[in-house]
Amino acid sequence: xxxxxxxxxSRINKVYKNPESSGLAYKAWGKSENINDYSxxxxxxxxxxxxxxxxxxxxxxxxxxxxxxxxxxxxxxxxVSYLKKPTIETFKDNSCNxxxxxxxxxxxDYYLITKSPIGGNTKHKITKYLxxxxxxxxxxxxxxxxxxxxxxxxxxxxxxxxxxxxxxIKRYINGLFFNDDYKISDFEVISSLKISVx
Numbered sequence: 001x002x003x004x005x006x007x008x009x010s011r012i013n014k015v016y017k018n019p020e021s022s023g024l025a026y027k028a029w030g031k032s033e034n035i036n037d038y039s040x041x042x043x044x045x046x047x048x049x050x051x052x053x054x055x056x057x058x059x060x061x062x063x064x065x066x067x068x069x070x071x072x073x074x075x076x077x078x079x080v081s082y083l084k085k086p087t088i089e090t091f092k093d094n095s096c097n098x099x100x101x102x103x104x105x106x107x108x109d110y111y112l113i114t115k116s117p118i119g120g121n122t123k124h125k126i127t128k129y130l131x132x133x134x135x136x137x138x139x140x141x142x143x144x145x146x147x148x149x150x151x152x153x154x155x156x157x158x159x160x161x162x163x164x165x166x167x168x169i170k171r172y173i174n175g176l177f178f179n180d181d182y183k184i185s186d187f188e189v190i191s192s193l194k195i196s197v198x
Contacts, residue, residue, distance in 0.1 A: 003134065012044060019035035025046075029053075048129070066114075072186040075187070076109045077165065078106050078108045080105055084101050099195055106143045111124060131147065137149075156195070
């Protein structure tokens with residue numbers, strides 16, 4: 001099961017006591033109109049914007065997206081930190097950007113792309129959602145304003161993108177909503193950096 005941030009019990013208890021003022025959309029997107037039909041975990045998820053039964057997610061613009069309408073996902077990779085600092089030579093021939101030399105990825109945003117537009121838009125930001133569930137960490141120092149993802153796998157998935165960058169889509173969209181890590185597999189990393197195997 002995906003590890004998601006735990007909301008304090010007092011806040012969950014407030015939802016049970018006064019569901020009408022909770023701001024949760026359980027009547028529209030949940031499994032029941034009765035708050036007592038939900039477990040603490042389900043309320044925890046709804047507070048984070050996760051409505052698994054009907055496969056709806058509250059995205060960063062404060063509106064809901066039907067995940068069954070997703071055709072693609074994107075990640076904006078802005079920067080990286082290195083294990084071995086680049087030199088003028090390694091920067092010129094891009095050898096500093098081999099996957100084994102990258103310590104941490106710094107991303108700007110993650111997006112879901114829908115087949116049908118919502119409010120005229122088919123691109124929906126989920127960066128705050130991934131931060132709220134506890135996956136993304138805030139960048140520090142010169143990386144303030146970005147989010148860090150450690151290069152644990154040191155692998156390029158399908159020869160196309162760093163495996164770690166796909167991980168939040170794999171676990172917090174595909175795994176959480178569909179129990180299928182590769183349900184939405186069309187994933188693109190948008191970046192001026194060219195990361196290679198060697």
